[in-house]
Amino acid sequence: MEADISPLKVCVVPFGCQMNRADASAIQELLERRGHVPVRDEDEADAVIYVTCTVRQHAEDRAFSRLGRHARRKRDGRRVILVLAGCCAEKEARGALERLPELDIVCGTRRFHLLPELLDRVRAQGGPIVAVGLDGRPGHEGGFHWRTSPFQAFVTVMRGCDNFCSYCIVPYVRGREYSRPPDEILDEVKRLADDGVKEITFLGQNVNSYGKGLEPPCDLAELLARAGEVEGIERLKFVTSHPKDLTPELADALALPKVCPYLHLPAQSGSNRILAAMNRGYTRERYLELVEMVRERAPGAALASDFIVGFPGETEEDYLRTRELVERVRFSQVFVFKYSPRRGTAAARLPDDVPAEVKKRRNNDLLALHLEIAAEDNAKLVGSTVEVLVEGPSRRDPSRLAGRAPTERIVIVDGPPELKGEIVRVRVESATALALYGRPEEEG
Numbered sequence: 411m412e413a414d415i416s417p418l419k420v421c422v423v424p425f426g427c428q429m430n431r432a433d434a435s436a437i438q439e440l441l442e443r444r445g446h447v448p449v450r451d452e453d454e455a456d457a458v459i460y461v462t463c464t465v466r467q468h469a470e471d472r473a474f475s476r477l478g479r480h481a482r483r484k485r486d487g488r489r490v491i492l493v494l495a496g497c498c499a500e501k502e503a504r505g506a507l508e509r510l511p512e513l514d515i516v517c518g519t520r521r522f523h524l525l526p527e528l529l530d531r532v533r534a535q536g537g538p539i540v541a542v543g544l545d546g547r548p549g550h551e552g553g554f555h556w557r558t559s560p561f562q563a564f565v566t567v568m569r570g571c572d573n574f575c576s577y578c579i580v581p582y583v584r585g586r587e588y589s590r591p592p593d594e595i596l597d598e599v600k601r602l603a604d605d606g607v608k609e610i611t612f613l614g615q616n617v618n619s620y621g622k623g624l625e626p627p628c629d630l631a632e633l634l635a636r637a638g639e640v641e642g643i644e645r646l647k648f649v650t651s652h653p654k655d656l657t658p659e660l661a662d663a664l665a666l667p668k669v670c671p672y673l674h675l676p677a678q679s680g681s682n683r684i685l686a687a688m689n690r691g692y693t694r695e696r697y698l699e700l701v702e703m704v705r706e707r708a709p710g711a712a713l714a715s716d717f718i719v720g721f722p723g724e725t726e727e728d729y730l731r732t733r734e735l736v737e738r739v740r741f742s743q744v745f746v747f748k749y750s751p752r753r754g755t756a757a758a759r760l761p762d763d764v765p766a767e768v769k770k771r772r773n774n775d776l777l778a779l780h781l782e783i784a785a786e787d788n789a790k791l792v793g794s795t796v797e798v799l800v801e802g803p804s805r806r807d808p809s810r811l812a813g814r815a816p817t818e819r820i821v822i823v824d825g826p827p828e829l830k831g832e833i834v835r836v837r838v839e840s841a842t843a844l845a846l847y848g849r850p851e852e853e854g
């Protein structure tokens with residue numbers, strides 16, 4: 411019997427973080443290169459590929475529940491190839507088939523470059539196929555990027571994490587850190603710039619440890635400097651950084667002309683006792699030293715942070731230390747998460763002893779505090795001029811435009827729609843905790 415090589419209609423559905431979206435975009439490109447046709451409607455597809463997230467139980471359950479709907483249709487006679495890819499696939503491996511026997515392929519985080527071939531095998535011989543394992547590296551000459559607009563892209567520069575923060579599943583599903591060679595990344599940056607991209611965000615689970623093991627050596631600061639020389643690139647950003655790997659060189663890079671002065675440096679807690687239990691590898695004092703270093707070397711840089719409230723054993727006093735840290739650093743953005751245990755992590759063995767209502771109160775209190783600070787700090791920017799990359803109509807008020815300042819602050823601009831994709835100087839006329847408002851300087 412001859413193998414079926416007719417094109418499939420494929421629907422790649424990403425869940426979770428930007429890295430998953432970049433992976434989903436690479437998967438789609440790989441499949442298109444093989445002749446398959448991307449479709450948006452899952453119900454129309456011959457193959458549905460979920461690129462999943464497992465950082466929180468909720469994300470995992472959502473993916474399985476949505477796949478469950480396809481499984482039911484399959485039991486009713488619909489012919490469709492079902493693929494579970496990404497973090498859930500890596501974590502569950504064969505277990506995913508027990509949960510959903512209708513799956514045809516379970517493809518882990520370091521195997522997705524094999525998907526075109528795995529689809530061929532399933533069509534020729536049937537499934538299921540389980541392809542997982544944290545050895546090896548996915549390769550794809552088209553690169554690993556996700557275009558969010560014609561002028562913006564996210565590019566994965568490193569993968570994996572060696573940190574083993576006690577609450578986090580990532581090292582178990584993404585494996586050890588490895589960095590892509592700088593020349594490969596810079597080629598991708600050049601291709602994107604030639605295609606109209608002005609702003610690139612470098613992605614990595616632990617992006618500021620980029621370069622570990624590279625020969626000849628290259629760190630993130632150097633990669634940013636080299637990418638800044640690519641013609642057409644106007645803005646460079648990077649997420650997410652770990653405090654223990656923040657170097658003076660990277661703080662200096664935040665002051666380079668093309669590098670946005672914005673650093674997402676998750677503190678997670680302001681209590682040394684909790685930081686130790688989280689296995690974060692730094693103290694509150696060290697974190698504050700790093701903040702000072704950044705503010706000295708890149709004056710005006712905005713700092714953002716993540717916090718987890720309600721980690722096992724977090725007392726009111728521990729929480730107040732976190733609150734004080736937020737008051738002291740005056741972050742431009744704060745992302746707060748209520749702790750929930752992830753099976754397989756060290757923290758999941760600790761009693762989840764902070765009551766849900768206490769987690770909720772701390773979560774809301776920290777956000778309210780941050781909003782108060784952000785309102786005060788944004789108000790100080792009224793009367794100043796900021797450069798804004800205009801992204802398109804504002805979601806809240808489509809008659810206005812929305813974009814971002816280099817500090818990642820949202821700016822609502824009164825201006826003509828043709829400004830979309832342009833970097834414009836905007837005079838700030840008013841501000842709230844969440845956004846700045848203004849109009850292009852030349853019109854003011």
Ligand code: SF4
Nearest residue numbers: 571573574575578580
């Ligand atoms: S640094 Fe910690 S929180 Fe971040 S991905 Fe690694 S283990 Fe998870």
